[in-house]
Amino acid sequence: MKPGTTPTPDTWFVDNEANWDDRADLHMGGGYSGIDGLIADKSAISNELAQDLARFGDLSGKDVIHLQCHLGTDTIGFARRGANRVVGVDLSANSLRDARNIADAAGLSVEYVHANVYDARAAVEGDFDLVYTSLGVLCWLPDIDRWARTVASLLKPGGAFFIRDDHPMFMTIWDIGDDAPDDLLVKQSYFQQVHPLTWEDEGSYADAPGAPRIKRTTNHQWNHSLAEIITALIRAGLVIDVVEETPFSAWCAWPHLMVQEADGRWRLRDNPERLPLQFVIEAHKN
Numbered sequence: 001m002k003p004g005t006t007p008t009p010d011t012w013f014v015d016n017e018a019n020w021d022d023r024a025d026l027h028m029g030g031g032y033s034g035i036d037g038l039i040a041d042k043s044a045i046s047n048e049l050a051q052d053l054a055r056f057g058d059l060s061g062k063d064v065i066h067l068q069c070h071l072g073t074d075t076i077g078f079a080r081r082g083a084n085r086v087v088g089v090d091l092s093a094n095s096l097r098d099a100r101n102i103a104d105a106a107g108l109s110v111e112y113v114h115a116n117v118y119d120a121r122a123a124v125e126g127d128f129d130l131v132y133t134s135l136g137v138l139c140w141l142p143d144i145d146r147w148a149r150t151v152a153s154l155l156k157p158g159g160a161f162f163i164r165d166d167h168p169m170f171m172t173i174w175d176i177g178d179d180a181p182d183d184l185l186v187k188q189s190y191f192q193q194v195h196p197l198t199w200e201d202e203g204s205y206a207d208a209p210g211a212p213r214i215k216r217t218t219n220h221q222w223n224h225s226l227a228e229i230i231t232a233l234i235r236a237g238l239v240i241d242v243v244e245e246t247p248f249s250a251w252c253a254w255p256h257l258m259v260q261e262a263d264g265r266w267r268l269r270d271n272p273e274r275l276p277l278q279f280v281i282e283a284h285k286n
């Protein structure tokens with residue numbers, strides 16, 4: 001962001017789309033390891049999806065939509081597990097180009113739709129048995145009530161909604177610096193703010209030596225408290241079935257303070273019970 005300029009709603013999504021197009025190139029250039037294995041092994045499911053797959057029961061004959069699907073590394077798992085129709089929606093055209101290539105190479109049928117999540121209802125025909133979204137999603141959305149209404153509008157009666165995401169309390173402190181002491185300073189707002197936090201990032205949460213740098217660095221993010229998220233889903237007409245908070249993260253925010261478990265998840269090395277790093281919500285539409 002140029003000094004002295006304030007991002008406006010017109011530019012939020014334009015900047016974020018450009019930033020995510022560059023991130024897709026970075027991730028395909030080495031940031032997301034394991035894509036070749038996911039294509040080659042016809043039974044492979046991404047770690048992110050595998051940890052939750054049992055919650056969804058038998059997927060055969062089910063229609064599934066994955067909001068903010070990025071490269072589709074989780075999305076293809078629904079097709080692999082026999083879902084009838086699988087749709088992935090994302091703001092980034094480069095992400096969807098790569099997602100289509102990955103699904104084609106894996107021989108799987110997935111419809112990828114280029115749309116802002118807020119426009120998903122207009123962009124996609126039909127209703128769904130499962131709306132799925134996970135890991136790094138709500139921080140890109142300014143209006144959580146509008147998002148919850150979109151989720152509800154995509155569900156069939158009896159359909160299920162699932163989200164696993166970074167915990168908003170984790171988001172208040174992740175930017176404390178690479179050499180921060182272990183006292184985890186709260187720096188950012190916990191509660192939703194009208195104005196985004198605007199960042200300039202050349203790298204990504206999933207990076208690799210030699211991967212292309214992000215050129216369109218400006219990106220805008222929002223934090224939403226757990227109560228705001230739950231209340232938005234209730235207001236949108238959904239019934240909340242499960243709320244979980246976990247001391248595990250999918251990514252390493254502070255290499256000197258975190259350790260990786262055998263299953264790939266990260267937790268604080270000392271006293272991990274201090275801080276929730278992810279939350280899960282399961283809900284359904286009556």
Ligand SMILES: C[S@@+](CC[C@H](N)C(=O)[O-])C[C@H]1O[C@@H](n2cnc3c(N)ncnc32)[C@H](O)[C@@H]1O
Pocket residue numbers: 013016020048067068069070071072073074089090091092095115116117118134135136137140141
């Ligand atoms: C962190 S990624 C999700 C990652 C996914 N869990 C994975 O492991 O691949 C966030 C995704 O949200 C998308 N996104 C950001 N803002 C969006 C919006 N307003 N509408 C739709 N997609 C959006 C980005 O393009 C990006 O692909």
